[in-house]
Amino acid sequence: RKEVEQDPGPFNVPEGATVAFNCTYSNSASQSFFWYRQDCRKEPKLLMSVYSSGNEDGRFTAQLNRASQYISLLIRDSKLSDSATYLCVVRGDSWGKLQFGAGTQVVVTP
Amino acid sequence: GAGVSQSPSNKVTEKGKDVELRCDPISGHTALYWYRQRLGQGLEFLIYFQGNSAPDKSGLPSDRFSAERTGESVSTLTIQRTQQEDSAVYLCASSFATGGGFFGQGTRLTVV
Numbered sequence: 361r362k363e364v365e366q367d368p369g370p371f372n373v374p375e376g377a378t379v380a381f382n383c384t385y386s387n388s389a390s391q392s393f394f395w396y397r398q399d400c401r402k403e404p405k406l407l408m409s410v411y412s413s414g415n416e417d418g419r420f421t422a423q424l425n426r427a428s429q430y431i432s433l434l435i436r437d438s439k440l441s442d443s444a445t446y447l448c449v450v451r452g453d454s455w456g457k458l459q460f461g462a463g464t465q466v467v468v469t470p
Numbered sequence: 471g472a473g474v475s476q477s478p479s480n481k482v483t484e485k486g487k488d489v490e491l492r493c494d495p496i497s498g499h500t501a502l503y504w505y506r507q508r509l510g511q512g513l514e515f516l517i518y519f520q521g522n523s524a525p526d527k528s529g530l531p532s533d534r535f536s537a538e539r540t541g542e543s544v545s546t547l548t549i550q551r552t553q554q555e556d557s558a559v560y561l562c563a564s565s566f567a568t569g570g571g572f573f574g575q576g577t578r579l580t581v582v
Contacts, residue, residue, distance in 0.1 A: 391568070392568060392569075392570075394570040396570075402575075403561055403573040403574065403575050403576055404513070404561075404563075404573050405573070406570045406571070406572065409570060447512075447513070449570065449571075451568070457501075457503065457515070457518040457520075457526055458503065458563075458565070458570070458571050459515075460505075460512065460513045460515070461512075462512035462513075463512055
């Protein structure tokens with residue numbers, strides 16, 4: 361079983377709509393959680409950290425559910441520029457390495 | 471510079487040659503990672519350095535791959551006797567011990 365699992369998509373989203381997707385992780389002792397985005401042929405970029413109480417950054421909302429061991433990302437009012445692959449990242453313990461999911465592709469259409 | 475710097479940005483090499491890829495992490499970042507990404511694929515973990523601890527080499531695909539890091543600074547990834555399947559983008563990231571990582575722009579390696 362992979363340590364971090366994501367639905368690969370693609371999620372096809374009309375411009376202006378809301379899209380949400382999850383990521384599950386296997387290590388219940390995981391300490392830190394992040395969402396990255398990766399554009400085609402570019403390096404991944406840190407989108408946001410995910411905090412226990414959930415957090416927002418503009419149109420993006422991240423949630424953590426420790427009991428069910430998943431994190432989620434919701435994008436409101438989708439823009440064409442939101443089209444990308446979103447990578448779920450989990451740090452296993454305080455000094456452990458970052459574990460990357462394979463990514464969820466989001467395609468925002470006009 | 472302020473970000474993670476990788477060199478070269480592109481490398482074309484003949485099958486069987488050795489290559490060395492370099493990563494300059496963000497100053498003060500104790501953790502450094504190497505990943506490989508083949509075209510259309512996800513990130514493949516290669517190796518992880520954390521401070522002075524022994525590196526986690528569990529992702530290195532064969533003994534042709536090795537990496538070194540000098541203290542908490544520069545790292546080099548060496549691939550010996552390159553094969554065509556080594557063609558990929560090699561990405562380096564650095565972070566503080568407990569934060570998210572920041573990536574360099576990668577080295578695109580093509581083995582011909």
